[in-house]
Amino acid sequence: MADDIPFDKSLGLAPDTVDEVAPLVRRVMADNPGPFTFKGTMSYIIGRGKVAIVDPGPADDKHIAALLDAVRNETVTHIFVTHTHRDHSPAVPAIKAATGATVYAEGPHRAARPLRIGEQKRLDSSGDLDFRPDVMLKDGEVVEGDGWSVEAITTPGHCANHMAYALRGTDSLFAGDHVMGWATTVVAPPDGAMSDYMNSLAKLAKRSEQIYFPGHGPVVKEATRFVNYLTLHRRAREDSILHRLGKGETDIPSIVRASYIGIDPRLVGAAGMSVLAHLEDLVTRGVVATDGQPAIDSVYRLAAA
Numbered sequence: 159m160a161d162d163i164p165f166d167k168s169l170g171l172a173p174d175t176v177d178e179v180a181p182l183v184r185r186v187m188a189d190n191p192g193p194f195t196f197k198g199t200m201s202y203i204i205g206r207g208k209v210a211i212v213d214p215g216p217a218d219d220k221h222i223a224a225l226l227d228a229v230r231n232e233t234v235t236h237i238f239v240t241h242t243h244r245d246h247s248p249a250v251p252a253i254k255a256a257t258g259a260t261v262y263a264e265g266p267h268r269a270a271r272p273l274r275i276g277e278q279k280r281l282d283s284s285g286d287l288d289f290r291p292d293v294m295l296k297d298g299e300v301v302e303g304d305g306w307s308v309e310a311i312t313t314p315g316h317c318a319n320h321m322a323y324a325l326r327g328t329d330s331l332f333a334g335d336h337v338m339g340w341a342t343t344v345v346a347p348p349d350g351a352m353s354d355y356m357n358s359l360a361k362l363a364k365r366s367e368q369i370y371f372p373g374h375g376p377v378v379k380e381a382t383r384f385v386n387y388l389t390l391h392r393r394a395r396e397d398s399i400l401h402r403l404g405k406g407e408t409d410i411p412s413i414v415r416a417s418y419i420g421i422d423p424r425l426v427g428a429a430g431m432s433v434l435a436h437l438e439d440l441v442t443r444g445v446v447a448t449d450g451q452p453a454i455d456s457v458y459r460l461a462a463a
Contacts, residue, residue, distance in 0.1 A: 162394065163387045166339045169197055169376045174224035179377055180330060180369070182206075182306055186228050188221040190245055193424040196340045196374040199245040201225050202332060204325065208304035210236035211259070212323060212332050213373060214249035222252045234259040236303055240334025240373060241317040242267035242286040243349075250289060262301060263291035264312060264321040270351040274451055277348050284349050285317075295321065308332075313362065315355025316343050324367055333370040333378065337362065337385060340375030346431035352392075352439040359389050396436050400460065403446065408457045410434060430454060 171177055173189035182205055187198040201221070202212040209232050215221050234257035239247045242263070250261055267285035269277070295301070295310040309324040313336045323332040335343055336358060345355045363385045370378035378384055395417070402413045410433050414421075418429045434454050440446035447461040 163342070163391055164384070165341065166376050166378075167196075169340070171197065173198055174221055176203075176224075176228040179371065180328070182325065182328065183330070183371060184228065185371070186221070186225050188215045188218055188245070190216055190218065190221075193422055194344065194428070195245055196338075198374070200371070200373055200375075201249075202371055203228060204236075204308070205303055205306045206232070208233045208235050210234070210238060210303055210306070210308070211253060212238045212371075213240055213246045213334070214253045216245045217248035217252070222249050225249070225253065226256055229257075233257075236301065237261045238301075238308065238323055238332070239263035239289070239291065240322065240332065240336075241320040242289045243284060243317060243335070244286055246334070246373060247286045247289045261292045262295055262310075263289070263293075264310070264319040265294050266290055266319065268318050269348040270314065270318040270354060271348055273348055274453070281348055284346070300326065311361070311365075313358040314351070315345055315358045316350050318349070318351075318354070320358075322362070324365070328369075329367055330369040330371060331362075331365070331367040331381070333362075333372045333381075335373040337370050337378060337381070337388065338372040338375050339370075339378040339384065340372075342388065342391065344428050344432060345435040346428065347435050347438055350435060352435040353442065355435075356389070356392060356439075359385055359392075363389065392436075395432075396440070399433060399436055399440070400445070403458055403460050408459055410437070410454055410456075410458075 178184050184203040186201045191197045199215045201215045204210040237259045297312040299310045307326045311322040313320050313322045316335045368381045370381045398417050410430050414429045438452045441452050448456045448458045
């Protein structure tokens with residue numbers, strides 16, 4: 159089903175090297191490739207002279223050194239964090255210690271909904287629980303720098319504290335992991351929520367920015383068109399789940415086997431969590447029923463008409 163999205167996997171960027179992608183924007187990619195990170199996590203530098211860093215990345219000494227080298231003889235005044243997964247924010251303490259910059263983000267890592275039995279470990283494994291911003295931003299707040307300014311845009315879904323940043327005066331936006339050109343975004347409860355994710359896609363679709371700098375992969379162009387593709391894909395995924403339930407496939411492993419044909423075996427678990435996110439949303443909306451709270455091992459059925 160993902161073949162309905164015009165993915166772009168053409169990224170010829172060497173890790174830990176500086177690359178200018180726009181007049182005010184440079185990027186440095188961490189050397190942490192994988193099934194969830196593509197070729198690596200992107201850190202971005204905004205401005206010249208007095209600059210900001212968006213997503214310092216993982217706690218990797220080589221990447222931290224490369225990022226600091228990229229801003230040598232410049233002053234880092236701001237650090238912005240899109241969200242607190244372990245490949246995006248753990249380098250913040252080292253960058254802050256080296257630069258004295260002020261750290262901005264939506265807030266600390268947290269679940270998208272109340273935790274259920276056994277879920278705390280899953281939340282702990284995915285998140286940077288030590289992260290605390292110096293300044294917690296609200297939706298629509300503007301932060302001014304030297305020759306640049308950014309608008310904070312709350313975009314929960316992939317992560318409860320996910321935030322995008324629009325670079326004002328340009329046609330561009332730092333999208334974090336909410337919108338990526340190389341693959342769909344993982345939405346895995348309790349970290350994320352499908353209803354939040356869909357609402358955030360709709361929110362971005364109404365904005366004017368057409369160039370997205372994502373947390374992984376190449377720059378996304380014609381962004382509104384791409385966001386609409388992602389929205390249609392998620393609606394089709396929901397329809398597929400309802401179709402499978404109508405045929406009697408009532409557990410998540412069965413739905414994954416039927417819906418994610420040819421999937422990379424390393425992504426089967428993530429696919430299951432994505433299906434769970436859809437089912438949580440469908441149960442909340444009264445379209446699907448289950449006994450007790452929705453869970454990865456629950457049995458599901460279409461709700462009575």
